[in-house]
Amino acid sequence: MSKQRHVVVVGAGAFGGWTALHLLRGGARVTLVDAWGPGNSRASSGGETRVIRGTYGPRAIYTRLTARALELWKEHERRWRRKLYHAIGVLWLVESDDAYEKAALPLLRDAGLTVKLNCPLMKANVGQYRQIQALAERLGVLCGFDPMITAKNDGDTSPVQLRITRKDLRQVLEDPALNPHLGKQETCEAPSARGDLDEVPCGASHNACYISAYGDVMPCVAMPIACGNVRDEPFAAIWHRSPEMLRVRSIRIRDLHTCSSCAASQFCTRCPGQALVETGDLYGPSPANCEHALVAAQVAGSAVIPASMLRLSPDR
Numbered sequence: 001m002s003k004q005r006h007v008v009v010v011g012a013g014a015f016g017g018w019t020a021l022h023l024l025r026g027g028a029r030v031t032l033v034d035a036w037g038p039g040n041s042r043a044s045s046g047g048e049t050r051v052i053r054g055t056y057g058p059r060a061i062y063t064r065l066t067a068r069a070l071e072l073w074k075e076h077e078r079r080w081r082r083k084l085y086h087a088i089g090v091l092w093l094v095e096s097d098d099a100y101e102k103a104a105l106p107l108l109r110d111a112g113l114t115v116k117l118n119c120p121l122m123k124a125n126v127g128q129y130r131q132i133q134a135l136a137e138r139l140g141v142l143c144g145f146d147p148m149i150t151a152k153n154d155g156d157t158s159p160v161q162l163r164i165t166r167k168d169l170r171q172v173l174e175d176p177a178l179n180p181h182l183g184k185q186e187t188c189e190a191p192s193a194r195g196d197l198d199e200v201p202c203g204a205s206h207n208a209c210y211i212s213a214y215g216d217v218m219p220c221v222a223m224p225i226a227c228g229n230v231r232d233e234p235f236a237a238i239w240h241r242s243p244e245m246l247r248v249r250s251i252r253i254r255d256l257h258t259c260s261s262c263a264a265s266q267f268c269t270r271c272p273g274q275a276l277v278e279t280g281d282l283y284g285p286s287p288a289n290c291e292h293a294l295v296a297a298q299v300a301g302s303a304v305i306p307a308s309m310l311r312l313s314p315d316r
Contacts, residue, residue: 004029012038014045053090054113058103067111091118105139116142121172122149122162133177147172148288151277153224160278163288166295173299194265197254201272205249209239219248222273225282248272251283258285262307267300268293284308 005028009020012034020032036042052073054066073085094101108115117136121129129145136143147164151157164172173179200206204220211217215231217238218224227245228238239245251272254260259270268289275286290306297304 006031008033010034011043012040013043051090053092054108054111055090055092055101055104056107057100058107060107063104063107063111063113067113070113105141109140114142116144118144118146120149121145121147121164121168123164123168124162126164126168126172129172130177145172145178148292150222150271150274150288153222153277155277157278160288166291169292169295170299173295179299194253194260194262196265197252197260199253200249201251201253201256201270204272205245209245211235217242217245219245220273222271223248223276223282224273225276248282256283256285258307263304264290264293264297264302264306267296267302267304268306 007020007023007028008031009016009023010033012020012032016032016034017038020030024030032038034040034043040046052066052069054063056062056066070085077084092101105115117132119125119129119132126147132145133143147169149159149163151160202220204223209217209219209227210221210223211230215229217227217230217235219227225244225248227242230238259265259268262268262285269292270286270289272282274288275284276282278286278288285306285308287308290308293306294309
């Protein structure tokens with residue numbers, strides 16, 4: 001009669017924990033030991049939140065391991081009837097040398113992982129967006145562009161100088177490859193009054209907030225308004241009782257001077273945090289968003305002009 005194997009696994013981190021689990025399922029008797037106990041914060045892969053990435057350059061074995069790990073997370077969610085994996089995506093930033101990332105793209109695609117080349121459009125690269133789009137098509141991955149270059153949360157507006165011109169923005173928005181609905185929709189006349197005055201401007205402080213690495217809680221990552229710190233008081237207390245959080249949560253579109261009566265609202269994607277950083281006014285328009293709304297309206301064949309760009313006649 002064969003004797004059951006007894007295996008001791010030292011270290012209860014990600015590798016040790018899964019090794020012990022699979023040995024146990026394979027019929028072995030397992031003892032799992034760790035100096036600090038299972039699931040502790042001192043483990044290299046421990047912590048309440050972790051990031052799973054599949055970008056390992058040309059090393060396909062790691063990408064395949066990542067894809068398999070994602071399958072196992074979902075499998076164990078079903079087995080344990082508990083939500084463990086929250087898919088929010090990973091943003092991978094690249095500077096000049098992108099050979100490592102380019103080598104990983106086909107491997108990510110072949111492993112069934114969703115990949116999107118998301119490129120900010122700036123003065124330095126706006127003339128190259130078609131090449132980036134061609135690269136994405138050649139690799140079989142998604143592609144997206146964002147011309148909204150924002151100021152920094154500390155009030156530094158130097159990045160604004162990198163924004164593309166109105167002419168370049170219009171050229172991009174008129175490109176049917178980026179805007180497939182161009183010319184297929186009828187131009188809508190601006191309504192005499194907005195019908196969304198009682199709606200909230202955005203989801204900040206309603207369905208999301210931001211907690212910095214230092215514990216500072218803000219209504220949104222793009223809205224630098226200090227509401228408290230989780231090292232000083234429970235998050236629930238900040239979320240439900242912070243005066244600043246409640247102030248942001250109480251704002252409705254009717255409270256926004258200028259924007260509440262803007263005829264170009266249907267073309268606008270106003271960001272309250274960006275308005276605050278750009279002008280210091282949480283209730284006012286964002287110059288960058290107004291610029292985009294103007295060009296979007298022109299591309300759609302509308303003559304509306306954002307309210308912030310209107311000028312009163314001398315006799316008024």
